[in-house]
Amino acid sequence: MPRRLAAIVAGDIAGYSRLMELDEEGTHARVKRIERDLIQPSITEHYGRLVKTTGDGFIAIFDSPVEAVRSAIVIQQNMSGRNAAQPRNLWIEYRVGVNLGDVIIEEDDIYGDGVNIASRLESIADPGQVYISGGIYEQIKNKLVCGYESLGDRKVKNITDPVRVYRVLPDPAAFRTRDRRGTVLILSMSIVWLGIAGAGLWYWLPHGKPQETSSILVLPQTSKAQLPPPVTNPSTQASEPSRPAVTTAQARPQTQPAPSTASPEKQAALQNAIPAPPTSTIREPQMNMLQGGSFVMGSNDDASEKPVHQVTVKPFAISRYPVSVREWNQCAAEKACPFAAAGKDDAPVTNVSWSDAKQFAAWLAGATRKPYRLPTEAEWEYAARGGTHTRYWWGDELQPGIANCKNCADLGAIEQPVKIGSFKPNPFGLYDMGGGVDQWVEDCWHKNYQGAPSNGSPWLESDCGSHVIRSGSWKNDARYVRPANRDSYDTNVRYPTHGFRVALSP
Structure with missing residues (x-):
């Protein structure tokens, strides 16, 4: 069997059974339309190949990890736009996992641990989110403009070694890789320092003139550029x-x-x-x-x-x-x-x-x-x-x-x-x-x-x-x-x- 190193994208619809129970024919038609109008074109546009669809999911392979993650982001963001026109209970939301691995290639399917890990990442992802493995992260971290949150090492079903998992953030400015305990520690310290600063400010303000202190407003440094500038002739x-x-x-x-x-x-x-x-x-x-x-x-x-x-x-x-x-x-x-x-x-x-x-x-x-x-x-x-x-x-x-x-x-x-x-x-x-x-x-x-x-x-x-x-x-x-x-x-x-x-x- 021919083998190759590839970036594997696995996607699956969250709550598919519930959607089919609500509207079987309508859901089926919507999913087929999404596959035809969004998933297939997005994969092709990013130089990938749609290997197969599975009713409520899909698997695709890419030569480039960068293009694989870009394709996943495009699919999720376009789905967000499509869902905006639907009632919340009719939203179709994909969970997407992306992994880099050595796979066995057949004409209409692919096999191997690389595929299994991508599927496991998809299964633990939140609806509307893209989860990537540590192998993908190392390939794209300095090449793709987006944010990442490290979720640590995860034990996934039928895979011996834990898998390092990252969540792709929709906000490009939110580049976070520290663990949750570090985040909580920093938040706690921030609250303490704000309390100290507030006490110091209260101590030094002239309490006898409340009409003066009530007008104090602390603005972020960037707010100056956001204020309406005076119009010059x-x-x-x-x-x-x-x-x-x-x-x-x-x-x-x-x-x-x-x-x-x-x-x-x-x-x-x-x-x-x-x-x-x-x-x-x-x-x-x-x-x-x-x-x-x-x-x-x-x-x-x-x-x-x-x-x-x-x-x-x-x-x-x-x-x-x-x-x-x-x-x-x-x-x-x-x-x-x-x-x-x-x-x-x-x-x-x-x-x-x-x-x-x-x-x-x-x-x-x-x-x-x-x-x-x-x-x-x-x-x-x-x-x-x-x-x-x-x-x-x-x-x-x-x-x-x-x-x-x-x-x-x-x-x-x-x-x-x-x-x-x-x-x-x-x-x-x-x-x-x-x-x-x-x-x-x-x-x-x-x-x-x-x-x-x-x-x-x-x-x-x-x-x-x-x-x-x-x-x-x-x-x-x-x-x-x-x-x-x-x-x-x-x-x-x-x-x-x-x-x-x-x-x-x-």
């Missing part, structure tokens, strides 16, 4: 020598939305590279000022893009390009962003979560004293359409060489997006508004536009686990680069095709 700021001067007419913000008949030429004339203050050393994104107005949002191409509805957006500026590696690394150099991006300076930054993008916008706002933010979903589509009403901004038919997507350009197989601005801009002078990198927007994910705001404001919830991404990427086909196309991803999870651009209120 762009017309009073000095222009950088390398950029054209901004006239008063160009810089003056519009107080009312322009009529929907505004031509693309008029919109393009309002392009405005917002200059940095003379004392700033921050390289700011180049911004195009858009007049705003009414447009028809959505399409009938997909259920998530319905109903088609009219939206009016106020004047705003949006960055001419997606945020680049160079711009991102300014934030990273000041320890305000969580990681330094790799790649060429003029490439778009990738592998960014929604929370990362928000962190960059807050840092940029604080550093420049301007109200930088993520664009709303309505603003993004308005800007991407460029005043047009066709399927793509250039027309109804796909044209080669217009956008950076899998079947949009003759670029061959590439692992990274090309540099920003490599393709023609749309009628508003904006580059890569379709293809290149997926782009985060401010809005929480909703499965359609029922109840969506019509004034261009972000559609938010008090606690949303996923946010909207737009544009499609260099790895997606042409249907993703349509201005109306929308998708979602988990708020705190990074993915190699995800980037963003920023917006600016007048």
